[in-house]
Amino acid sequence: MHGARWDGSAPHRARRRSIAERTPAGRGQRDRVTVRVHFLGSGNAFSDGGRANAAIHVTAPGVSLLLDCGGSALPAIKKHIDPATIDAVAVTHLHGDHFGGITFLVIEQHFAGRKKELVCAGPPSLEQRMRAAEQALYPDFFGPVQLGFPLRTLLLGHEPIELGGARVSALPVRHVRLAEPHGLRVEVAGKLIAYSGDARWTEELAAVSKGADLFICEASYFDRDDPAHISYKQVMKHRSEFEAKRIVLTHLGAETLAHLSDLELEHTTDGTLIEI
Numbered sequence: 001m002h003g004a005r006w007d008g009s010a011p012h013r014a015r016r017r018s019i020a021e022r023t024p025a026g027r028g029q030r031d032r033v034t035v036r037v038h039f040l041g042s043g044n045a046f047s048d049g050g051r052a053n054a055a056i057h058v059t060a061p062g063v064s065l066l067l068d069c070g071g072s073a074l075p076a077i078k079k080h081i082d083p084a085t086i087d088a089v090a091v092t093h094l095h096g097d098h099f100g101g102i103t104f105l106v107i108e109q110h111f112a113g114r115k116k117e118l119v120c121a122g123p124p125s126l127e128q129r130m131r132a133a134e135q136a137l138y139p140d141f142f143g144p145v146q147l148g149f150p151l152r153t154l155l156l157g158h159e160p161i162e163l164g165g166a167r168v169s170a171l172p173v174r175h176v177r178l179a180e181p182h183g184l185r186v187e188v189a190g191k192l193i194a195y196s197g198d199a200r201w202t203e204e205l206a207a208v209s210k211g212a213d214l215f216i217c218e219a220s221y222f223d224r225d226d227p228a229h230i231s232y233k234q235v236m237k238h239r240s241e242f243e244a245k246r247i248v249l250t251h252l253g254a255e256t257l258a259h260l261s262d263l264e265l266e267h268t269t270d271g272t273l274i275e276i
Helices: 010-022 028-032 073-080 102-111 126-137 203-209 232-237
Strands: 036-041 055-060 063-067 088-090 118-122 151-155 161-163 166-172 182-188 191-195 214-218 247-250 272-275
Touching: 036 073, 055 073, 055 182, 063 166, 063 182, 073 102, 102 118, 102 126, 118 126, 118 161, 126 151, 166 203, 182 203, 191 203, 203 214, 232 247
Parallel strands: 063 088, 088 118, 118 151, 191 214, 214 247
Antiparallel strands: 036 055, 036 272, 055 063, 161 166, 166 182, 182 191
16 A cells, blocks of 8 residues: 555554465455356246256456357347447357357447457367358358458467457366267355356266356256256255256246245356356
């Protein structure tokens, strides 16, 4: 603090000791950093309940990362944040309600005058699918027009990579094979956020959650036994196997929305903000 000086006197030493005693070794700096997890879109593929497709914005000092960007996500993104603040997008799998909004985000940012790079990372076929979506939706723009900012794609895998200021890795889960599904593990300021994407219950899904400060888990259904999605009842059945400090439900379908009063776990809506 400008104009102040620590002189080593007893009051200063006592205050310094009291702070040290309250702060576990090695955790002081980490615990002073707040990580914000903003659920811009919390809906399923069909936007049940009028919710937007998946889009989760993770921020901290020097970090701005979007987890998934579904087809209907852009209006929800613009409702809550400035899209220009997004540095990178991490995609869990290649279904339209999880990556289909990237094309709209890219073209919107071009016309908004963006200059800084946007990085999109995800499964092996992400770049191919992005190019196909561009040509299906705006063939008169993508290709003939020079994009106003660098757009780069990266592959996510078991080894963490730097993305949007965070460290992100991806572990395979069971969903629909052609969608190349993965769960994400996002390391931010000493905190770990795990995200199921879309997945049915398997031990692989439990591995995604291991050690997380926050596990974001889909709950498309309340109690339906579905081959591609975990239900709320299955989450509760395997709750002890999800080794996470905190579990929050998202990607809520009509069946789950009809049972909100029965849920014992935190659940999201568009605009929900969690701090860890």
